[in-house]
Amino acid sequence: MKLQQKNILIAPLNWGLGHATRCIPIIRALKENGFNPIIASDGEALQLLRLEFPELTILELPSYKINYPKKGMLFRWKMFLGLPNIISAVADEQKVVEKWIKEFQIVGIISDNRLGVRHSKVPSVYITHQLNVLTGLTTFFSTKIHQKFIKKFTECWVPDVDKKTNLSGKLGHFEQNDLNVKYIGPLSRFLKVKSEKKFDYLILLSGPEPQRTLLEQKLISEFKEIEKPVLFVKGKIEDQQKIHQEGAILFYNFMTTLQLEEAFSCSEMVICRSGYSSVMDLAHLEKKAFFIPTPGQFEQEYLAVKFQKEKLVPFVNQEDFKLQKLSNISDFKGFSSFTTETDWRKLFSLFERK
Known part of the structure; x- marks a missing residue:
């Protein structure tokens, strides 16, 4: 029984x-x-x-x-x-x-x-x-x-x-x-898997509106002329998954856990908010990253400063982001395993x- x-x-x-x-x-x-x-x-x-x-x-x-x-x-x-x-x-x-x-x-x-x-x-x-x-x-x-x-x-x-x-x-x-x-x-929902590199940048958006949309607009404007391959996940959970390509950028409105696992593994660097759940995922997957904290959210601003001081991950405030800011990423170690x-x-x- x-x-x-x-x-x-x-x-x-x-x-x-x-x-x-x-x-x-x-x-x-x-x-x-x-x-x-x-x-x-x-x-x-x-x-x-x-x-x-x-x-x-x-x-x-x-x-x-x-x-x-x-x-x-x-x-x-x-x-x-x-x-x-x-x-x-x-x-x-x-x-x-x-x-x-x-x-x-x-x-x-x-x-x-x-x-x-x-x-x-x-x-x-x-x-x-x-x-x-x-x-x-x-x-x-x-x-x-x-x-x-x-x-x-x-x-x-x-x-x-x-x-x-x-x-x-x-x-x-x-x-x-x-x-x-x-x-x-x-805690992380992801497993660490190995894949060949397909994208130079994985842009992963999240967070409440209107700041999610404001960052999306800012990043699209900065990356629109880039020639390196970019995977852009908007973080908009909708009834159907939407995928489209604009120049070198492949856009998804959202991804499932398995799709994101693959996205992390085949991308060289991640651009995202400095929210704590993202920090845990990046540490678990041992990824290099660049942080853009949500304006006014003290927790994310604190974490961004903390990891920059520790020479792990650089950051910039949302209004100051320019594509050139990514050039100093090589000066930072990125996250090592924290499993x-x-x-x-x-x-x-x-x-x-x-």
Whole structure:
């Protein structure tokens, strides 16, 4: 007689695609360890996971309605003005999760930065690489607020290592805390494969609008006369995949995980945002890269500066990008392997408790 699989709700935040993509290896691990993942999110994050896991139950959560301003300097104030929407969505999340626990007999929850996806009677995990939330002059307050929410969860999983040499730096590490933190190692959905070089540059876009579109327009303008082969993935999750060629540039609106694995392996250098999920992928695949942080997003700006200081990856601000800026990439080492083995069985034992 086959035992019924235990249902685990896994819910990434829809803020760019990074939260969703780094949940892919967790979903795979849940399946491999005999659990039944139920996916919940909204927007493009939900669309992406639906494409990756068509066989799984997919549920829709309330949107946080996060929008970026066109000017990065206004980001903090835009987020402040959007707080009522976030607070409302968190309250709605809690109501719908309460309902789903009964309806789907959920025995565990994994939330990637969704503050309301938890329950006091169900083991609830919160995933974040931002124990410290950088917001400029308001960092102390944003960090305290975030940690207050984290304490409501059973455990907090940080996708990094608890060592001096790490990827997240001060974002994911601080000396004293009373949070139940577990460092689970960097996460990547990709396998490292070998392929012959086809492209000099892989441009990989992601992130909320309008900044994704603004960067797309900027890069198309700069690369339109290039003669070297370029693979340009716009990061627009749509119902159908669209492919077209313009000069030396091959455009995709989006790629599946397997397609991106091949794209990374056959491209010499990657141009992308300095989001943490991208950092984990690049480190896992040992790629050379060039970063263009999202304007006003302190986390990405911090990571870009950190890796440039470490002589790993250069960066430039979005408004300053020119094709000539790529000429100094040879002065940087690129990422070396940062692969660690995650003990999923031990982590998932949380959901086996009576």
